[in-house]
Each structure stands twice: as structure tokens, then as C-alpha cells.
Amino acid sequence: MMTNDGANNVGTNVDQEFARLEAEARAGAASLASAEAIEEFRLEWLGRRQGRLKQVSEAWLKSADEKRALGQRFNALKTLVEGLLEAAATRGQETRWSDEALRGERLDVTLPGTQRLTGAEHPITRTMNELIAIFAGLGYSVGVGPEVETDYYNFESMNFPPGHPARDTQDTLVIAGQERRSLRDRLLLRTHTSPVQMRTMERVGPPVRIVIPGKVHRNDAADATHSPVFHQVEGLCVDANITFSDLKGTLDHAMKALFGSSVKTRFFPSFFPFTEPSADVQISCIFCVGKGCRRCKQSGWIELLGCGMVDPAVFGFAAEKQPGYDARKISGFAFGMGVERIAMMKYGVSEIGQFYSGDMRFLEGFGGGSGLAG
Ligand code: PHE
Numbered sequence: 352m353m354t355n356d357g358a359n360n361v362g363t364n365v366d367q368e369f370a371r372l373e374a375e376a377r378a379g380a381a382s383l384a385s386a387e388a389i390e391e392f393r394l395e396w397l398g399r400r401q402g403r404l405k406q407v408s409e410a411w412l413k414s415a416d417e418k419r420a421l422g423q424r425f426n427a428l429k430t431l432v433e434g435l436l437e438a439a440a441t442r443g444q445e446t447r448w449s450d451e452a453l454r455g456e457r458l459d460v461t462l463p464g465t466q467r468l469t470g471a472e473h474p475i476t477r478t479m480n481e482l483i484a485i486f487a488g489l490g491y492s493v494g495v496g497p498e499v500e501t502d503y504y505n506f507e508s509m510n511f512p513p514g515h516p517a518r519d520t521q522d523t524l525v526i527a528g529q530e531r532r533s534l535r536d537r538l539l540l541r542t543h544t545s546p547v548q549m550r551t552m553e554r555v556g557p558p559v560r561i562v563i564p565g566k567v568h569r570n571d572a573a574d575a576t577h578s579p580v581f582h583q584v585e586g587l588c589v590d591a592n593i594t595f596s597d598l599k600g601t602l603d604h605a606m607k608a609l610f611g612s613s614v615k616t617r618f619f620p621s622f623f624p625f626t627e628p629s630a631d632v633q634i635s636c637i638f639c640v641g642k643g644c645r646r647c648k649q650s651g652w653i654e655l656l657g658c659g660m661v662d663p664a665v666f667g668f669a670a671e672k673q674p675g676y677d678a679r680k681i682s683g684f685a686f687g688m689g690v691e692r693i694a695m696m697k698y699g700v701s702e703i704g705q706f707y708s709g710d711m712r713f714l715e716g717f718g719g720g721s722g723l724a725g
Pocket of ligand 1: 542543544545585586623626657658659685686687688
């Protein structure tokens with residue numbers, strides 16, 4: 352340890368003392384392995400109040416004589432400590448670099464890459480988009496409406512008067528606790544996309560050409576081909592002189608665009624309150640090409656959608672907001688189809704539940720799923 356007993360003493364020991372201090376500084380600096388340790392070392396040696404160099408100067412460099420005699424040695428020691436500090440800091444940086452370099456070497460470029468799943472459209476979305484694209488090509492635009500609908504839009508304005516037996520054909524899920532509301536304002540889960548026909552006509556006067564994709568709900572027991580939640584694509588075309596042959600031509604074109612140009616369509620009389628006349632549309636069985644098979648129940652035909660000429664009563668409701676819907680001046684057709692049914696046919700799916708299962712093995716069959724990305 353340093354002595355504090357004056358210049359006389361120093362004179363004899365000075366070489367030894369400085370040599371010892373230098374050796375201690377070198378030894379201390381050699382093991383500095385972190386920024387904290389370097390800072391500690393700096394404080395130990397260069398600290399302004401307690402640092403060892405401060406102590407040395409206080410003990411040995413008090414008088415001008417002492418300074419003259421020992422100043423150079425002292426400065427040399429200080430320079431040494433500063434140099435050691437700098438070297439330790441540089442070493443620290445180099446270590447960090449070399450650590451990273453090492454880590455880099457551990458990267459095995461021959462390992463397979465990280466598998467990332469690439470997304471794809473769900474087959475139901477894809478089918479809806481295909482249908483939309485077909486009708487967009489005919490000049491239709493796209494409309495949407497709420498899934499929680501009022502009795503008025505879902506039924507009354509679609510010409511299902513209160514108590515009309517046709518309401519029973521749509522097993523409606525109604526929202527509970529609405530006894531105090533008038534019937535027309537009561538909320539239900541829409542049973543079809545047809546209410547958006549009325550919502551659209553209330554917004555825009557004729558002419559109108561619109562396709563309406565959307566989710567609908569019916570209290571259907573789930574089986575292989577039915578689900579209480581499913582999707583429809585609705586269509587509405589209103590203009591002067593729209594005829595049933597426009598309807599037939601439009602749907603025939605759409606079915607050919609969807610299933611291939613060899614598909615045939617045929618129209619059977621049917622009933623919907625909001626169209627008159629109404630028809631069910633069948634397409635020639637795409638599985639047996641009309642010969643008769645299990646899928647078409649040996650008939651060669653598969654029923655796919657409902658349609659008809661817009662009932663004048665529906666125009667009457669629309670005319671309350673948009674007088675342009677005057678059944679004496681304009682006419683129109685509407686159609687509605689189940690998306691699941693079409694997707695099942697197009698993609699050969701036999702269980703409707705598979706669409707909602709979230710099972711990746713099923714969904715990967717539609718072009719999504721695994722793929723190497725990046
Ligand atoms: N809304 C009918 C249904 O859900 C389908 C349909 C739409 C029929 C438009 C005719 C016209 O069954």
C-alpha cells in the first residue's frame with residue numbers, strides 16, 4: 352500500500368511503489384469483462400475524490416519539489432491507467448462482435464426454412480366472390496345489409512303479410528323479449544338476403560342491378576346438407592321492360608359461367624311471396640351430365656335456386672320511399688341461391704359441416720394451407 356509519510360520516504364521507495372501500482376493496474380484491467388467492471392475500475396483509479404491516483408497525488412505531490420521529482424512518474428501512471436481503460440473498452444466491443452460472429456456460425460443454412468402458412472379464401476367466400484364476379488361482368492354492383500333484421504324488411508315488405516302461411520316456410524330465429532314492439536319493428540335473424548332488395552330500392556331509384564352476398568339464419572336442424580347458418584347470393588334487376596326471358600338468359604349465363612358452358616338450365620313453376628311468377632331453377636347434373644346418378648336422384652337435374660319477376664306488391668312498398676318504383680312503368684326480376692349448395696357441388700363436398708369445421712386438412716384442399724414463404 353502507499354505510504355503517507357512524506358517525500359523522504361518516497362524518495363527511497365518511489366520506484367518500487369510506482370512499479371507496484373502499475374502492476375496492480377495492469378492486473379486489475381486484465382480481467383475487466385463488462386461495462387460495469389470497466390466503470391468500477393475507472394472509479395477505483397481515476398475517481399476524483401477517492402480514486403487511487405487522487406490519493407497518490409495527495410500523498411506524494413503536495414510540494415513543488417515533490418511535483419518536480421515525481422510528476423513525470425505520476426503522469427506516466429495516469430496515462431497507463433487511461434490506456435488500460437481504453438483497451439478494456441475496445442476489447443469489450445470486440446468480444447461482443449465475436450460473440451455475434453460465433454452465433455452466426457451456429458446458423459445451419461442447410462436446415463429447412465421456417466414453414467409459414469399462406470392464407471387463402473375460404474371455399475364459401477371464394478364461391479361468393481365467383482358469383483359476384485359473374486354478375487359484376489353483367490353490370491351488377493354489390494349490396495349488403497344487416498344480419499339482424501326487422502320483421503318489416505325480412506317479411507312484410509317482401510309481401511309476407513303478418514300471419515301469412517309462407518312465413519312458416521322460413522324457420523325463423525327471432526330475438527326474445529320484444530313483445531312491446533310493434534310486429535314490423537321486431538328483430539330477427541334474417542332468413543334470406545331478400546330484405547336487402549327492399550333496403551336497396553329504398554336507397555336508389557330504378558334502374559337497379561345488384562347482387563347481395565350474405566349470411567342468413569334458419570332454425571334448420573343441422574344435417575349433411577343443412578346448417579342453421581348459411582350463405583346466399585341474391586340478385587335484383589329492375590328497369591323498364593325487364594322480362595322473364597331476361598331472367599332466364601341471365602341465370603342461364605350465370606350457371607354456365609359457374610359450372611361450364613355445357614350445363615343446361617330449366618325453370619319450374621314455384622312460389623315466393625315477393626315474385627310473381629316464381630320459378631325454381633334446375634341445372635343438368637354436372638356429375639352424370641344428365642344421365643341420372645345418385646347425386647341427382649337419377650333425374651339428371653339438380654335444383655339450385657329460386658327466382659321470379661318482382662311482385663308488384665313489393666314495388667308498392669319500395670315506392671313509399673322511391674316513387675320511381677311504379678309497377679306500371681318498370682318491371683324486374685330477382686333470384687336467390689344458397690352458396691353452400693353451389694360450393695358443395697362445385698368442389699364435391701358431401702358434408703356441409705366441413706365448411707365450418709376449421710379443419711386445415713379440408714381447407715388446404717382449396718389452395719390455401721402450407722407453403723414456404725419468405
Ligand atoms: N329468398 C328466397 C329463399 O331464401 C330465394 C329467392 C330470392 C327467390 C329471390 C326468388 C327471388 O328461398
